[in-house]
Amino acid sequence: MTGVQPTAYVRMADAGDLYLTWRWVDHDAPGGVGVVPEAQVEKAVQRFAGALPAPGVGGGLEAALTSGELASYEAENALAQVLSATFLPHQLAVALYELHVRGVRPRLRIQPSPRVAQIPWELLAPDPGLRLVDIAEVSLLAPPGIVHAPARVARSWAQTREQPVVAVLDPRVPGFRADSALGSVLGRMDADAPLAALVAALAARDRLVPRVSDPVAAFRRTDVDRVWLGEVLRAGAARLLYVGHVTAAPPSSGQSESATMHLACTAGTVGFAPAQRDHRPLSARDLLLGTYTLSAEPRSGPQLWPIPSRVALIACESGGDLRFGEALGLVAAMLTGGAELVTAGRWALPTDLAFQRLGGAGPECRPLQEAVCAIDAAHEQTDPVAALNDWQRSRLAAWRATGGIEHSPLVWAAFATVDAR
Numbered sequence: 001m002t003g004v005q006p007t008a009y010v011r012m013a014d015a016g017d018l019y020l021t022w023r024w025v026d027h028d029a030p031g032g033v034g035v036v037p038e039a040q041v042e043k044a045v046q047r048f049a050g051a052l053p054a055p056g057v058g059g060g061l062e063a064a065l066t067s068g069e070l071a072s073y074e075a076e077n078a079l080a081q082v083l084s085a086t087f088l089p090h091q092l093a094v095a096l097y098e099l100h101v102r103g104v105r106p107r108l109r110i111q112p113s114p115r116v117a118q119i120p121w122e123l124l125a126p127d128p129g130l131r132l133v134d135i136a137e138v139s140l141l142a143p144p145g146i147v148h149a150p151a152r153v154a155r156s157w158a159q160t161r162e163q164p165v166v167a168v169l170d171p172r173v174p175g176f177r178a179d180s181a182l183g184s185v186l187g188r189m190d191a192d193a194p195l196a197a198l199v200a201a202l203a204a205r206d207r208l209v210p211r212v213s214d215p216v217a218a219f220r221r222t223d224v225d226r227v228w229l230g231e232v233l234r235a236g237a238a239r240l241l242y243v244g245h246v247t248a249a250p251p252s253s254g255q256s257e258s259a260t261m262h263l264a265c266t267a268g269t270v271g272f273a274p275a276q277r278d279h280r281p282l283s284a285r286d287l288l289l290g291t292y293t294l295s296a297e298p299r300s301g302p303q304l305w306p307i308p309s310r311v312a313l314i315a316c317e318s319g320g321d322l323r324f325g326e327a328l329g330l331v332a333a334m335l336t337g338g339a340e341l342v343t344a345g346r347w348a349l350p351t352d353l354a355f356q357r358l359g360g361a362g363p364e365c366r367p368l369q370e371a372v373c374a375i376d377a378a379h380e381q382t383d384p385v386a387a388l389n390d391w392q393r394s395r396l397a398a399w400r401a402t403g404g405i406e407h408s409p410l411v412w413a414a415f416a417t418v419d420a421r
Contacts, residue, residue, distance in 0.1 A: 006099065006106040008092065009141070012113040017041070022092050027099070027106065034089035044086040045116060051079065052118070053348045053410065065350060065359035070410050073403040080125035084132070087119060093126045100135040107385075108132070109419070111141040114251060117322040118346045120413040122392055133392050139341075139385045142420035143327055146335050153302070154420065155338040157309040163238040164209045165202055165376075166308070169195070170243055171224045171264045175277030178220075182245050182262055182279070185315075186369065187353050189219045194369045195243075198376055209237070225265040226282045230304045237308040239379050240334075243372055246315035246345075247281065248329060256324035256332070257285045261315070270294050284321070287333035307337030310379045312344075314372050319344030319416060335420050341384060343375050343417045350410055365406035375415060385417050 006027035013019045018041045023031035051069040054060025069075040084093070099106050110121055122133035132138060146152065169186070176182040189196055199215040202208035209232045212218045233240070248259035260273050260281035267275035270291060273283040290301040311334045313319070319342075321329020334342045352368045355361040378387035395412040398404070 005137075006104065008095070008106060008108050008136075009111075010092070010108065011111045011141070012116060014113040014115045018087075018113060018116065020087075020089060022089065024095070027095075029095040029098075030091070032089060032091050034092075036086060040086055041115065044083055045119070048079065048083065048119060051076075053350050053354075061348075061350060061354060062358045064410060065354065065405060065408075070408055071359070071405060073399055076123075076399075076409060077125060077128060080123045080131065081128060083119060084124040084126045087116065087121075088124050088126055088132070096132075096135050097126065097130075100130075106136055108136040108138045109141050110138065111143075112322065114323050114325055117320075120346065120409065120416075122389070122416075123409055123413050131396060133389055133396065137386050137389050139417045139419045140322070142335055142418050143332065146327075146332055147420045149336065151302075152336055153338055154340055155307070155309040157238070157340060160236070160238045160309055161380075163236045163308070164232075165207050165239045165241060166209045166229070166232050166237045167199070167202070167218060167241045168224050168229070168244060168263060169199070169219045169221075169241070171262070172220050172222045173245070173262045174222075174264065174266050174279040176279065182276075184220065185244060185351055186219065187351065189216050191216060194366060194373050195219075198373050207238075222264050225263050226269060226271070226286070226305075229263065229282075233306050233308065239310045239312070240308050240339075241312045241314075241372075241376055241379075242318075243314040246313065246318040246320075246330065248317055248320045251320075251323040254324065254326070256321040256327055256329040257283065257288065259284045259321060259329040261313075261330065284329045284333040287330070287337060288328065301333065302337045305337060307334050307339045309338070309340045310384065311339045311342045312372075312375045312379060313342060314349075314368075314375065314415075315345060316348040317345060319346055319418065322418075331418050335418070340421050341417055341419045343379070343384075343388065343415055345414045346416060347414055349414055355406055359405040359408075361404070361406040367406050367408075367411045371411050371415065374412075385419060388415070388417060 004026040007025045010022045018036040020034040053064040069079045124132040173182040178184045196215040199218045245262040249255045260283045269280045272285040273281045287301040290304045291298040321327040352366045374391040378384045381387040398407040
């Protein structure tokens with residue numbers, strides 16, 4: 001083996017049973033093929049789905065924070081062992097462990113099938129005291145058809161890293177009150193909050209768009225619509241940080257391109273998504289097609305919204321297009337528009353208020369805000385995947401040590417980075 005960090009590429013396919021292949025680069029361990037019987041896959045997937053938050057579904061959010069398998073360390077560890085036994089091939093696990101005992105942490109790059117796209121690979125426990133994130137740097141592979149599309153122009157972090165960070169932070173959605181379905185995800189912001197400190201630090205370095213003198217003024221804005229977003233992205237940006245609402249159709253619909261981001265766009269805004277009250281969301285179709293068929297002089301999505309090198313989509317199921325057979329959702333749109341990597345959520349995210357009111361966490365506990373800060377910090381690093389995994393390892397250590405609900409994987413394991421580099 002060379003001095004280069006070894007990398008294992010794992011690809012999965014649904015065909016009744018789940019088929020897995022893996023190969024190594026810069027390591028002499030053999031690759032392999034695995035098959036998981038359909039019944040075993042379905043049982044594990046359904047069991048994990050039952051532990052996830054389900055806002056608006058008969059107390060599903062409260063159950064996830066109190067009695068679900070991700071609400072206590074013992075239950076979650078048992079679930080992680082089941083997931084590992086189901087989805088981590090024995091030969092691959094042995095190769096990873098052999099590297100681990102030698103002090104080598106390889107990269108593990110995974111292309112999940114749609115059926116298993118919500119599985120948090122970082123949590124898999126090949127041993128009760130060991131998780132996959134302990135022994136590997138874990139990320140997801142971007143779909144090759146998108147990465148190698150002829151029209152795609154990727155933006156280089158090395159060339160753009162000094163440009164501004166465009167931040168869309170809990171925008172006010174027209175027609176929806178703060179306590180409604182598309183209301184505030186962060187709650188009332190104060191100057192002492194972790195995210196306010198993040199905004200203040202970016203503003204002090206003249207890296208923040210929108211430019212504000214008061215950090216709290218960056219939140220719940222009414223002017224951060226798609227026109228504004230296009231203008232600031234075309235002016236040049238290093239990163240896009242979005243914290244808000246994402247809405248997507250169920251995977252059974254096959255309509256991954258209908259996934260939408262909720263900005264401050266009014267219903268009169270031109271776009272493909274249907275209006276909702278006084279609001280028209282920005283859809284993946286908009287980001288891909290722009291104003292094609294909607295304007296006499298159409299412009300493509302990447303022309304209107306040139307996506308920067310690194311994107312964080314902090315919203316419920318913002319990475320949900322990987323659950324579709326044809327992934328054309330928000331992650332795909334960001335990659336098509338020029339992003340090198342996108343960090344997004346696999347499932348619905350409990351708010352800080354939910355942790356406090358339903359989970360019994362203390363008023364000082366802000367798991368969602370801390371996650372946003374950690375992802376933002378990781379995206380400033382040369383190796384954002386390793387940086388994000390380091391944060392996840394720190395959260396796992398706190399979860400092991402305390403079992404406190406504020407350290408539960410319900411938030412920190414929800415995020416995965418889709419890497420097109």
